[in-house]
Amino acid sequence: MKRVFMKGCEAIAEAAVRAGCRFFAGYPITPQNEIPEYFSRRLPEVGGVFIQGESEVASISMVYGAASAGTRSMTSSSSPGISLKSEGISYCAAARIPMVYANISRGGPGVGSIQPAQMDYMQATKASGNGGFKMMVLAPSTVQEAVDMTFAAFDYADRDRNPVLILCDGVIGTMMEPVVLPEMKSDEEVAAIKNSKKWAAIGHKVDYANRGWIQPGNWSTAIMQQGNEEAAVMYENWQKNDVQVEHYQVEDAELVMVAYGISARIAKTVVDKYRADGKKVGLIRPITVYPFPYKAIENLNYNQVKAILDVEMSIPAQMLEDVSLAVKGRCPIETCLCSGGNLMKKEQVMDAVAKLI
Amino acid sequence: MEKIYARTKGIRPDVVSGFCPGCMHSTVIKLIGEVLEEMNIIDKTVAVLGIGCCGLKMEYMSYDNITSPHGRACAVATGIKRSNPDSLVYTYQGDGDFASIGLAESVSAANRGENISVIFINNGIYGMTGGQLAPTTLLGMKASTAPKGRIAEEHGYPMHMCEILNQLTAPCYLERTSCNTPQNTLKTRKAIKKAFQNQLDGKGFSMVEVVTNCPTNWGLDPLKSLEFLNEKMLTEYPLGVIRDNG
Ligand code: SF4
Numbered sequence: 235m236k237r238v239f240m241k242g243c244e245a246i247a248e249a250a251v252r253a254g255c256r257f258f259a260g261y262p263i264t265p266q267n268e269i270p271e272y273f274s275r276r277l278p279e280v281g282g283v284f285i286q287g288e289s290e291v292a293s294i295s296m297v298y299g300a301a302s303a304g305t306r307s308m309t310s311s312s313s314p315g316i317s318l319k320s321e322g323i324s325y326c327a328a329a330r331i332p333m334v335y336a337n338i339s340r341g342g343p344g345v346g347s348i349q350p351a352q353m354d355y356m357q358a359t360k361a362s363g364n365g366g367f368k369m370m371v372l373a374p375s376t377v378q379e380a381v382d383m384t385f386a387a388f389d390y391a392d393r394d395r396n397p398v399l400i401l402c403d404g405v406i407g408t409m410m411e412p413v414v415l416p417e418m419k420s421d422e423e424v425a426a427i428k429n430s431k432k433w434a435a436i437g438h439k440v441d442y443a444n445r446g447w448i449q450p451g452n453w454s455t456a457i458m459q460q461g462n463e464e465a466a467v468m469y470e471n472w473q474k475n476d477v478q479v480e481h482y483q484v485e486d487a488e489l490v491m492v493a494y495g496i497s498a499r500i501a502k503t504v505v506d507k508y509r510a511d512g513k514k515v516g517l518i519r520p521i522t523v524y525p526f527p528y529k530a531i532e533n534l535n536y537n538q539v540k541a542i543l544d545v546e547m548s549i550p551a552q553m554l555e556d557v558s559l560a561v562k563g564r565c566p567i568e569t570c571l572c573s574g575g576n577l578m579k580k581e582q583v584m585d586a587v588a589k590l591i
Numbered sequence: 592m593e594k595i596y597a598r599t600k601g602i603r604p605d606v607v608s609g610f611c612p613g614c615m616h617s618t619v620i621k622l623i624g625e626v627l628e629e630m631n632i633i634d635k636t637v638a639v640l641g642i643g644c645c646g647l648k649m650e651y652m653s654y655d656n657i658t659s660p661h662g663r664a665c666a667v668a669t670g671i672k673r674s675n676p677d678s679l680v681y682t683y684q685g686d687g688d689f690a691s692i693g694l695a696e697s698v699s700a701a702n703r704g705e706n707i708s709v710i711f712i713n714n715g716i717y718g719m720t721g722g723q724l725a726p727t728t729l730l731g732m733k734a735s736t737a738p739k740g741r742i743a744e745e746h747g748y749p750m751h752m753c754e755i756l757n758q759l760t761a762p763c764y765l766e767r768t769s770c771n772t773p774q775n776t777l778k779t780r781k782a783i784k785k786a787f788q789n790q791l792d793g794k795g796f797s798m799v800e801v802v803t804n805c806p807t808n809w810g811l812d813p814l815k816s817l818e819f820l821n822e823k824m825l826t827e828y829p830l831g832v833i834r835d836n837g
């Protein structure tokens with residue numbers, strides 16, 4: 235397999251194109267500008283459409299339109315820009331429109347800082363817009379994983395007719411790493427995917443029952459409730475079937491760290507350091523942060539595990555709440571945190587672990 | 592007996608209008624349906640609906656449609672049209688949608704010369720939410736959020752969207768019409784047809800601003816609302832072709 239050296243943002247864009255994404259609309263914001271820039275060069279080569287929208291709000295609405303016409307579509311932004319997109323994301327979820335978006339997240343709240351952070355966890359996993367909808371949220375910790383997840387995200391989105399979020403911190407987005415890119419879908423495959431979406435609003439023969447009817451709401455509260463019930467069943471099924479989690483040296487661990495994204499990568503180095511000294515330290519890495527791998531943490535042997543260390547680049551801690559739900563008070567949970575665009579330091583995690591073993 | 596008039600195929604055969612009595616929304620959506628049928632393009636049409644009374648239209652159309660977030664119809668239409676150029680895509684938006692919350696989306700789509708058609712319903716007030724001040728509300732006209740009426744110093748002046756868009760280079764066709772008389776209703780029909788034909792011909796952004804009434808929130812019966820429209824609305828918003836590069 236051929237390996238190429240690519241920046242996270244560009245690799246995400248290329249993976250999307252290979253998955254059949256033929257529409258992208260976005261708006262500049264650091265640190266994700268390489269995504270729209272890459273798409274602006276790449277999409278015309280494959281007969282796709284790139285638009286720089288007049289705002290994040292307009293861009294997500296364009297994606298809502300393009301995806302409603304059956305085209306695999308994507309947008310991206312960074313934290314405050316994602317807040318602006320929450321309107322359209324909620325519309326996509328309500329109307330059950332498949333689309334993929336990436337949050338190359340930075341320090342917050344507010345305009346925050348342009349440096350990497352993991353401060354949008356709650357927004358990503360609990361409430362990405364009004365109305366209580368959920369999405370699968372994939373959190374890469376390497377550029378390769380960002381590629382593989384972006385490619386897979388389009389399949390999840392189409393399978394569920396629901397948005398999928400790539401929650402990617404600014405480190406993964408701006409770092410260069412060698413990656414193996416997935417096979418490019420052929421024009422025929424891309425067309426077949428589009429044509430399979432019979433629900434798309436592209437014009438139909440006059441036929442009231444079968445018209446393309448993209449409605450992010452309904453006048454009938456009974457129909458609204460029914461839609462929400464169906465969505466709730468889908469969310470439960472994700473918890474059963476789609477959780478992805480990495481266990482690293484957890485088997486005999488007495489201290490288990492829980493971390494995702496770039497924090498998990500740093501935590502892994504720390505595990506290796508302590509293991510070299512014979513210390514029983516492990517890591518649970520949520521790969522899907524929604525559905526969250528509660529079971530992986532719930533099923534730990536709490537006669538053996540003395541403490542959990544929640545490592546995340548957010549103050550206050552956010553994933554901590556999900557970790558606590560799984561631990562259920564069976565052992566102490568400590569945190570190792572940084573925030574505001576400061577990168578987690580290996581030494582800080584080393585010290586935090588040292589206090590617990 | 593010879594059948595000389597039938598409901599257009601563009602409207603579902605089995606629905607009763609939920610628009611308020613005397614409201615010109617009903618007239619305009621009938622005209623759109625008739626034009627689409629006459630042009631034989633119903634089966635390639637996608638309507639993009641704004642929020643508010645415009646959104647009620649989703650219940651009545653027989654063809655594909657999508658409800659957009661408030662104000663974003665031109666952006667949604669852009670996404671559909673660009674990714675599916677064979678569709679005939681038009682937006683149906685009120686003044687709050689098109690000229691207030693969606694001003695950026697509207698002006699930007701016009702400035703890009705997007706190959707879409709906009710049917711802009713200007714009745715000078717927010718309808719569904721109960722008569723609040725709109726960017727097109729006339730000076731002195733009362734609104735539920737401007738109980739003393741629109742005051743220039745406080746609220747600014749009524750916005751003339753045709754003239755504003757006429758400052759841009761890209762738009763192809765801008766016309767302001769009304770449905771206050773049979774002649775003007777026919778002119779509106781012709782304008783809608785032209786806007787759709789321009790799109791089929793790839794000529795870019797066309798907008799028909801239809802000056803309409805809102806008897807309910809103007810607090811007038813349908814006939815009085817017509818008088819108000821004739822005397823006040825059309826003085827502020829004179830009818831005519833503002834630009835025709837078609
Ligand atoms: S509220 Fe006004 S605009 Fe809406 S349907 Fe009634 S009369 Fe027409």
